[in-house]
Amino acid sequence: MTISRREYDFQAARHRLEAKAKSAGEKLTTIDHAVARVKNGDHVAFGGCLFSRTPLALVRALLRRRPTRLSISRNLMCYEGEWCMVAGAVDKIVTSWMGIGLPWGLSKIHREYVESGRVPMEEWSHLALGLRFRAAAMGVPFLPSLTMMGSSLVDVGGSKIIDCPYTGEKLLAVPALFPDVALLHVHRADRFGNCQIDGYPHMDPDITRAASTVLVTAEEIVSEKEIRLHPDRTVIPGFAVDALVHVPYGSYPHECYGLYDAEPDHFSTYVDGINRHGAAGVLAYLDRYVYGPATHVEYLSLFGESALADAGRRGRELVS
Amino acid sequence: MRGSPHGVTSNELLAVMGARELEDNTTVFAGVGAPMLASGLAQRMHAPRLTMVIEGGIVGPKWKPGSLPISTNEMRAAYRAQMLPGITDAFLLAQRGFLDVGFIGGAQIDRYGNLNTSAIGGSYDKPKVRLPGTGGANDIISLCREVIILTVHEKRRFSDTVDFITSPGWLSGRDARRKSGLLFGGVARVVTTLGVFGFDPESRRMRLEALHTGVSVEEVKANTGFEVLVSDTLTTTKPPTDEELGILRMLDPARQFL
Numbered sequence: 001m002t003i004s005r006r007e008y009d010f011q012a013a014r015h016r017l018e019a020k021a022k023s024a025g026e027k028l029t030t031i032d033h034a035v036a037r038v039k040n041g042d043h044v045a046f047g048g049c050l051f052s053r054t055p056l057a058l059v060r061a062l063l064r065r066r067p068t069r070l071s072i073s074r075n076l077m078c079y080e081g082e083w084c085m086v087a088g089a090v091d092k093i094v095t096s097w098m099g100i101g102l103p104w105g106l107s108k109i110h111r112e113y114v115e116s117g118r119v120p121m122e123e124w125s126h127l128a129l130g131l132r133f134r135a136a137a138m139g140v141p142f143l144p145s146l147t148m149m150g151s152s153l154v155d156v157g158g159s160k161i162i163d164c165p166y167t168g169e170k171l172l173a174v175p176a177l178f179p180d181v182a183l184l185h186v187h188r189a190d191r192f193g194n195c196q197i198d199g200y201p202h203m204d205p206d207i208t209r210a211a212s213t214v215l216v217t218a219e220e221i222v223s224e225k226e227i228r229l230h231p232d233r234t235v236i237p238g239f240a241v242d243a244l245v246h247v248p249y250g251s252y253p254h255e256c257y258g259l260y261d262a263e264p265d266h267f268s269t270y271v272d273g274i275n276r277h278g279a280a281g282v283l284a285y286l287d288r289y290v291y292g293p294a295t296h297v298e299y300l301s302l303f304g305e306s307a308l309a310d311a312g313r314r315g316r317e318l319v320s
Numbered sequence: 321m322r323g324s325p326h327g328v329t330s331n332e333l334l335a336v337m338g339a340r341e342l343e344d345n346t347t348v349f350a351g352v353g354a355p356m357l358a359s360g361l362a363q364r365m366h367a368p369r370l371t372m373v374i375e376g377g378i379v380g381p382k383w384k385p386g387s388l389p390i391s392t393n394e395m396r397a398a399y400r401a402q403m404l405p406g407i408t409d410a411f412l413l414a415q416r417g418f419l420d421v422g423f424i425g426g427a428q429i430d431r432y433g434n435l436n437t438s439a440i441g442g443s444y445d446k447p448k449v450r451l452p453g454t455g456g457a458n459d460i461i462s463l464c465r466e467v468i469i470l471t472v473h474e475k476r477r478f479s480d481t482v483d484f485i486t487s488p489g490w491l492s493g494r495d496a497r498r499k500s501g502l503l504f505g506g507v508a509r510v511v512t513t514l515g516v517f518g519f520d521p522e523s524r525r526m527r528l529e530a531l532h533t534g535v536s537v538e539e540v541k542a543n544t545g546f547e548v549l550v551s552d553t554l555t556t557t558k559p560p561t562d563e564e565l566g567i568l569r570m571l572d573p574a575r576q577f578l
Contacts, residue, residue, distance in 0.1 A: 049376060049393040049407060050391050050393045050394075051391065051393075051394065052376070052391075052393045052394055075407060076393065076455060095453065096453055096454055096455050096456070097452045097453040097454065097455035098452055098453060099452040101352075101390045101391045102352060102353060102390065102577075103390060103576075106449075106450075106451065106452065107452070110450060110452070111449065111450045114447070114450040115442070115446060115447055115448070115449070115450050116446070117445060117446045120445065121450070121453070123438060123453045123454060124454075125454050125456070125457075125458035125459045125462075126375065126407065126411065126454070126455050126456040126458075126459055127407075127408065127411035127412070127415070127456070127459040127463075128458075128459075130407055130408030130411065131408065133408075134408055145415065146415050146462065146463060146501075146502070146503070146504070147411075147415065147458065147459045147462045147463055148458055148459075148462060149462065149488075149500050149501035149502050150462075150485070150488035150491050150496075150497060150500030150501065150502050151458055151462075151485045151486060151487065151488045152438070152444075152484045152485040152486065153438075153454065153458060153486065156444055161501060169501070169503065170500070170501030171501065172501070199395070199398065199404055200376055200377045200378065200393070200398060200404040200406060200407075201377070201404070201406045202376075202377065202393070202406060202407055203406065203407055203408060205406075206408065255394055255395060257395060257398075258395075261395065262394060264390065315395065318387075318395040318396065318399060319395065
């Protein structure tokens, strides 16, 4: 499994962006209309990192459309990658690491799908994947780096070693990754798509500049004035955003910095289902949490108000 | 556990020995588990001005005892941080040369300190066991001034060859690492549950420098899948003190990571 030209073709990516309206207009829409922009075969980058600010509401809405042949990329892939594998939605996963975390051990789904060759995992170092998005965000086909050289990762990812034109030293030429679509969840945005993120930005600002189409959910929709009073906190300009949806608890049961904590017990229940039933455990989970609920409110009611309130209390405590 | 005082767990031993490797007024790239405990312990013992940099894009956190992070990308990892620059920029601090020490572990390690956390057996495309992948380990070992590997000492881990070099140590030894393009850094120490290894400066082969109390060279050899070089000045480490263990148990009272 190696990179495809489409991923680093900076001229084509530039043309796609030039052909697109850089609208300063209304971006608010419904989540179903937002994800309707994803086509089968697209490369979709997910924002956030592991179980932090994962755009789970968008991923759920996307999977309800039963997409196929997607490539997906994320710096550290959590179980949303497993959903995509089991749902038959993906042909390739691009990441540096896949699992939930130390307490949950190796992912059985990741193992099953990769070991059988059904879904290849294209592995980059964490920084190298960050530089792939940054190169694309800068509009260039690659960035030089000092990482990953000498390792077997160079052999399997399709990256190239170049000679520095100035010093003659070897450098890794990390290829750009221009996704077709980026999905992300932010703390607040105005209706024109100017987005603000609290706490760690993960790789989201780069991903939104790298992708051709950007779909965002926000915890809060604020007034234009609110954004203009604190423009230093805006990390994504409205003209880069194609669709915006107001989704409180849009990452839940993953965390959203300062607003709500993650739910490790929920992860354990999910993993228990896999330990007992394998991929069928994931399908049962998808039926209950992804395909089942007709609305986001219905989805949240599966967790209950007290759980949401408690996650909120913990989340606020951790930043105070 | 073998080689440690009664009641000391593997992670306690690794955290104590790891902490002793850290100096004051330095920077450390630390992940969850033993590395974070080692860093937190060092800050409370001899290195109050040690700054942690965390993979999730976090600089200088002051983690809350009893509320240690499960992941490097969550609020507990960022507690009372000085800066949240983002993931890519945190690693670029290391590429620029700001990180003195990095801690990593691995599923397989060879005599040159090369680590595999990607795939075991079969082919890379269809491995027998697919491991989670590098995460930031490759970047840490490529970019920090020096790396300390913290690991449980088992024969299956200390392997004659690694199936895949996820994180390059000294590669095939001598100047192979430099020739590959890695101009900086390298593995300085391998701290295990049996002892502490350095590397022969010429061949870059792992060399036993110190044994933990109660461990013999024979025991190290029996648990290592490659020939063990032994330093002429082999020493014995000081066992974890009550003070060190007390701090670790204060940091992690529920023993989530201990």
